[in-house]
Amino acid sequence: xxxxxxxxxxxxxxxxxxxxxDHCRHIAQVKRRAYLDHEYWGRPVPSCGDPQARVLILGLxxxxxxxxxxxxxxxxxxxGEFLFRALHQTGFSSADGSVLKDVYITASAHCAxxxxxxxxxxxxxxxxYLERELALLENLxxxxxxxxxxxxxxxxxxxxxxxxxxxxxxxxxxxxIASYHPSxxxxxxxxxxxxxxxxxxxxxxxxxxx
Numbered sequence: 001x002x003x004x005x006x007x008x009x010x011x012x013x014x015x016x017x018x019x020x021x022d023h024c025r026h027i028a029q030v031k032r033r034a035y036l037d038h039e040y041w042g043r044p045v046p047s048c049g050d051p052q053a054r055v056l057i058l059g060l061x062x063x064x065x066x067x068x069x070x071x072x073x074x075x076x077x078x079x080g081e082f083l084f085r086a087l088h089q090t091g092f093s094s095a096d097g098s099v100l101k102d103v104y105i106t107a108s109a110h111c112a113x114x115x116x117x118x119x120x121x122x123x124x125x126x127x128x129y130l131e132r133e134l135a136l137l138e139n140l141x142x143x144x145x146x147x148x149x150x151x152x153x154x155x156x157x158x159x160x161x162x163x164x165x166x167x168x169x170x171x172x173x174x175x176x177i178a179s180y181h182p183s184x185x186x187x188x189x190x191x192x193x194x195x196x197x198x199x200x201x202x203x204x205x206x207x208x209x210x
Contacts (some may be wrong), residue, residue, distance in 0.1 A: 004136045007129055008046035009112050016125040020111035020118070024068055027112060032065045041071030044111050048073050048134060049104030051054070054141045054208040055092065055122045055201075056174070057083075058130070058150040060181060061109040061118055068112040073105040082182040083146075086194065090201040104140075106133055108153040114182075123153060131157055140174050144200060147181030166192075167200050175207050 005176045010057040015021060021044075028042025045062040062068045066077030074080035075097070092103040109118040114205035118126075134140065134157065151164050154176060162170050170176040179200045180192040187193075 001192055004051050004133065007132050007136070011044050011129055013048045014044045014110065014126075014129075017109075017111060017122045020109070020113055020122055021108070023064075023066045024111050024116050027064045027068055028062070033190075035065060035069060038069060038128065040069045042068060043071070045071060045073055045107070045150075047104065047106035049100040050102055051104070051137070052104050052139050053104040053137060054139050055103045056134070056137060056143045057103060057105045057146065058143055058154055059107045059115065059146045060149050061069050061107050062112045064112045073107060078184050078187070079182045080199065082187050082194070086182075086197040086201055089198050090205055092201060092205075103135060104133070106130060108150050117123075118149075123149070127153065127157065128153075134174075142177060142204045144177045144179055145206050146179050147183075150181070151178050165197065167203065169203065169207070177204055177207075 024042050028040030031040060045067045047103065063079060065076045066080055067073050067075055074083050084093055085095040087103065088095055088097065091101065093100050108123055143154055145154050148164050155162060158172055160172060160173035164178050166178060166180050168178050177200060179197065180186050182192060182197060
């Protein structure tokens with residue numbers, strides 16, 4: 001088993017944040033009415049994608065009834081559908097999102113937090129997993145941070161300060177691109193459109209090829 005797979009096993013078994021573990025288990029028991037016949041994952045959600053990826057997507061945390069239900073990052077909710085549509089259009093995934101090409105998806109926190117708001121200490125607890133992933137993804141050239149928390153999480157690792165702006169490129173190593181998060185709050189209001197997100201990944205592709 002390679003080191004990246006070992007990191008994912010450790011993520012799934014993680015118990016560093018009791019509040020988040022309790023919340024994930026509670027959601028998995030109560031469920032949403034539309035998913036009453038589903039067996040929820042209810043554990044920390046591992047990263048997924050191409051180990052040879054040149055592009056890494058850094059999100060916030062699993063959705064309570066999305067990834068916390070399915071056990072796969074950005075899978076099972078509207079945010080994921082919006083993201084995977086953009087990834088398919090830019091050549092990073094298969095049409096159904098089941099196969100990722102040249103891209104790896106991880107998160108600032110691997111457990112679904114109440115109200116989508118992990119605490120600072122919870123983000124700190126999860127950060128070593130991301131640090132190890134960044135070290136193990138040997139071909140990595142571009143990081144796409146979805147949302148301000150993901151953006152700040154990455155900057156805390158590379159010890160930089162930058163201003164957040166959608167589709168703004170920061171020439172670090174790896175290169176950092178900031179994007180609004182594809183949450184329904186952003187997509188339903190038009191703050192983030194399908195074209196805007198597609199342009200982020202077109203830029204990521206171009207920078208990875210440069």
